[in-house]
Amino acid sequence: MKKTVILFGLLATAGFIRAQQPLYKNAKAPIEARINDLLKRMTPEEKAGQLNQLNGGIFTGPAANDPGQQAKIAMTRQGKVGSFLNVTGAEETRAMQKVAVEESRLGIPLLFAFDVIHGYKTIFPIPLAEACSWDVAQIEKDASIAAKEAAAAGLHWVFSPMCDISNDPRWGRVMEGAGEDPYYGSVVAAARVKGLQGNLNDAAHVMACVKHFAAYGAVQGGREYNTVDVSRVALWNKYLPPYYAGVKAGAATVMNAFNIVDGVPASGNKYLVHDILEKKWGFKGFVVSDWNSFDEMITHGYAANRKDAAYKALAAGSMMDMESKVVVDYLPQLLKEGKITMQQVDDDVRRVLYYKFKLGLFDDPYKFSDVAREKATEFTAAHRMEARKAADASIVLLKNEDNVLPIDAKSNTAIALIGYYAKSKADMFDFWIANGKAEDAVSVLEGMKEKFANSNITYSDGYLPDGSSNEALIDNAVATAKNANVVIVNVGLTGKLAGEDRSLANPAISEGQVALLKALHATGKPIVALVSAGRPLVLTAIQPYVNAIVYTWILGTETGHAVADVLSGDYNPSGKTVMSFPYAVGQIPVYYDHFNTGRPLPDSGDLNWKSRYRDIPNEPLYPFGFGLSYTTFHYGNLQLSSASMKKGSPLQVKVELTNTGSKAGYEVAQLYIRQMTASIVQPVKALKAFQRVYLQPGEKKVLSFTITDNDLAFYDGEGNVHIEPGAFKVFVGGNSRDVLEKDFTLQ
Incomplete structure (x- = not known):
């Protein structure tokens, strides 16, 4: 009888403990319910903390006693840090996570982020080189391996892929992107996001970050951190498509650019962050600044001071503040003054918390910080x-x-x-x-x-x-x-x-x-x-x-x-x-998808009073899409299923590709389109499809492409899609210069 009473008492105590457990700690409750419960418990200062990302460093050993590191540890205990960047390794991330989940009031776990651009321990080709493979499956696989190694080192989030389109090799960061073409850049952006993130339901994938939003690849003179001044037509048609592809692929985060767009810094640019990213594209993740970019709006001449910078960043729709600390310092004050609302703050914090729950960090905050898994996973x-x-x-x-x-x-x-x-x-x-x-x-x-x-x-x-x-x-x-x-x-x-x-x-x-x-x-x-x-x-x-x-x-x-x-x-x-x-x-800049001028340079004849250089050719030394092989390929018999196309009825394109050399090899067959007349002038060529094909010596394949309405569409300056009837050309070949061509009309 005595044993029965004791057992009953233990069960009752366990039930009481479960009843007292906050809902946000209940692993069986829906994520939204857990977030709502947690938000009700958080102070404005703790909410500001979730939007504060600090540069970390070393938190174990003698380095942890550095006054700067001690200050960061103290802020973490106070709930004033939501994320660290540059804290890596299972041991380091576990040590700092322990402070957040075991020594702070609410025990909210941290996100650890790092620049993993082309591999973590196993280093892959730079993204620009990797893109030259045109092997989308391999690109996605490379990203998944980088994610697996990064996740094994305790990381939850990587600052890639860079989706900036650039025509300027003076800019050092072209190495991080996929080149000059918006269509191909979009394909690569989606592949990299998918490789990094998977479904975010295991400890082998990490959150991706689409960057730098937007148009950072168009910096004037190719100079880092410089001004960007592009038309909205260029913004929508050339620069935005890869970011959109990354968002559509499910990217958890987007990073602000350093530059201005339409005279407004990207971090405080409502048109970019609120109107396009959130409203037009329906982005559900969160937006993070680039390093100190909120504070740099003061230097740009857009914000009067740090408080004004925090206000303008948050009002535009930007959320997490990387390293400038303006949000953690001024958000509570902005709330008291009514300049921002609690609903807006909760919406921002909700997005950050969602991914912490999605990654399973509330239920197992150390799941990514496994030293044994780290050793077994990296550099295999x-x-x-x-x-x-x-x-x-x-x-x-x-x-x-x-x-x-x-x-x-x-x-x-x-x-x-x-x-x-x-x-x-x-x-x-x-x-x-x-x-x-x-x-x-x-x-x-x-x-x-x-x-x-x-x-x-x-x-x-x-x-x-x-x-x-x-x-x-x-x-x-x-x-x-x-x-x-x-x-x-x-x-x-x-x-x-x-x-x-x-x-x-x-x-x-x-x-x-x-x-x-x-x-x-x-x-x-x-x-x-x-x-x-x-x-x-x-x-x-x-x-x-x-x-x-x-x-x-x-x-x-x-x-x-x-x-x-x-x-x-x-x-x-x-x-x-x-x-x-x-x-x-x-x-420079030189690129294939340029516009015709009123006086284009002819192939022959009178060259005077035309758009040209007097001392060098107009054309690049090597064009977009160019690359030789140890074998040779021949394109022939380009055919269209019809000379005209109706909206909603795709057009079929076929071409014969033959390996005319003595070695087996891959060829990247590329399809380009030009709209001859439109309400907004279109490029002389625009890539719309490609196939990477392996052929044995003497082997011939008939390649099929399908042209749809989407391939003929373009944006106006407000992001509205246009598909206009008229004359088109289709080109197919091994690069953007050496192509076969056919004409068709859209009715």
Whole structure:
């Protein structure tokens, strides 16, 4: 009897405890009910805290005793921090999460965020290079691996993908995007969001962040943090589509841009954040500032002071404040003054809390902070294999005179490998390598020695780390080359000049490297240029002195293996450019989807009084969509299902693609459209579809494309969709320049 009474008492106590448990801590309750319960319990200061993101650092060991770190810990205990960036690793994130959930009043878990741009520990090609693969499935897979490694390190949120369209290789951040085309940029944006996020229902995916909203890729002069001044027609048709694709793919967050649009900083731009993102697109996630961008509205001349900056950011619809602390400092005061309403604040905080519940952090705040899983997940052989596949497909063959490539790896070939960057692992990587390590990567020299084990490979620096050279270095390189059958020269830019705050007025091959190539050319040996860079460079100066140009970008962990795969022909290069390569710096910006002028330059005849340069061609050195292979492809018999098309009735396009060479390989067949007359002038070509096709030697395939109303649509300056009848051209080919064409009309 006594045991029964004790048991009854224990059960009653357990029931009492459950009854006293706040609803927001009940894992079985609906998320919305839990959020509503929590919001009722929060003070204005705690709500402001959820919209406050701070730069973290180290919170374990001696570093945790730093006064700055102690202040952040104290703010976390007070519920004044909702998220940290730059706190990484299962141990570090667990330590700080413990403060939030066990030492604060309400125990609201933190979000940990980080810039994971092209991999976390296993580093993939930079996004611009990866986009040159045109392999959307691989792009999504790469993002999923980056997410898996980041999540295993305790992260919940990554600041990618960058969806900015840019025509300007002077801007260092072109490396983060997918190039110059809004359609292709949209396809890639959606793939990256899907790869990063999955369904956000496990500990292997993270929240994505579409950035930089909006039009940051159009900064004047290609200068970082500079002004943007574009028409609303350009905004809607060229710059907004990739952001929209990322939002449609389910991106949890969107990041403000640093720039102004229509004279208003993006962080306080109601048209961008409220009218477009929330109302027109129905975005349900939350908006985060870029680093200190709320506070920088003061410097722009838009906000009078920090309090005014907080008000204008929140009034526009922006939500989480990265590092400027204006929201946590002034939101309670703005509420008291009636400048913002509690409903607005609750709506903003609700969005942040939703994802904390969605990720399961209220029920298991440490689910992402598992040291054993971190060790087992990061930098695995399987991940490196995918990084190698991605790097193989990202390389673009721009020139291959007399078929100097590929080089038979089985033969005993004397190879001179020249160029400091070929051996320097530190220069193989850019600013955004997350927690990757240069020493873990495979250099070009290492990859070549492994692949060409039967060959005699000799190495010479040729130039200094900054790209300059001198007589002694060049003489030594020439002496090395004289004993070789083929000379491979790695030139370009160090990866340290790629990324944020790395704008260049002259993105070209250095004078020292050009002098080196001239001297090597004089030996009469076949010269292969490997060009490493985080952007398209002006290659005109080196064209006469090299037999082949292999654009190797910044390829990540598996750089050396991928370069050797392509040079040997074990991988037949298939990459296609996603930015036009300028003929000269003065030609920038140069891009394929430009508009006709009233005086376009004709192919022949009288060239006077036309829109042209007197000293260089109008056309880029290499056009958008261009890339060679070790085989050849022929396009023929372009056919349309009809010469006219009715709205709602798709038009079928067919073309024969034949591998006319001796090697199997991939070709990226591209379809472009031009509307000849419209109420708003349309580009001379606009990419609307592509297919990446693998063909054996001699194999022929009939490729089918479908043109729908959406492919013929365009936006006006307010984002209204127009589909107008009239004459159209359709183009199909292997790049934006070399195409077949047919005419049709939309009735």
